[in-house]
Amino acid sequence: MSKTKGDNETRGNDSSAYRDLYSGFIRLHVLHHASEEPVFGLGMIEELQRHGYRISPGSLYPMLHGLEERGYLRSKAIHEGRSRRKEYRATAAGKKALRAARQQIRELFHELVEEAD
Ligand SMILES: [Zn+2]
Known part of the structure; x- marks a missing residue:
């Protein structure tokens, strides 16, 4: 039922070498701004x-949809003349997840950055 088109197909277009490692950072970054x-x-x-x-858009949009499906983001279609775009906001569950992640990031930051100095 749900379309997964674009997720794997566009993977090769991304130039970020450490994409798999960074994907969680990217999700949290999106959640933070949303x-x-x-x-x-x-x-x-x-x-x-x-x-x-x-x-790439082919990677970001499936990520946004995934966050929405898991209940972390909520989208709303915005009409501008004939075009339409979607805006995303964090839900209460998304904000809660972000707070939990913040603690994990603090831990990781401590170990990866502060202890290395
Ligand atoms: Zn930012």
Whole structure:
């Protein structure tokens, strides 16, 4: 029933060498911004680029859909003239997940960064 098109097919287009390792960071990054304000796919791609992550629409959109299916994000269609785009916001469950992740990130940061100094 659900379409998974685009997930694996576009994988080769991504230039990020450590994509598998970073995918969780990217999800959390999206969740973080979506918890502060509505986010759009293309705006999120630019924001991620600013942080050094290169992700194609063919990878980001399935990720957004996945987060929505798991109840972390909620989308709303915005109509602008004839075009339509979706904005995403974090749900209460998404914000809760983000708070839990923040603790894990703190742990990881401590071990990976602070202890290494
Ligand atoms: Zn950011």
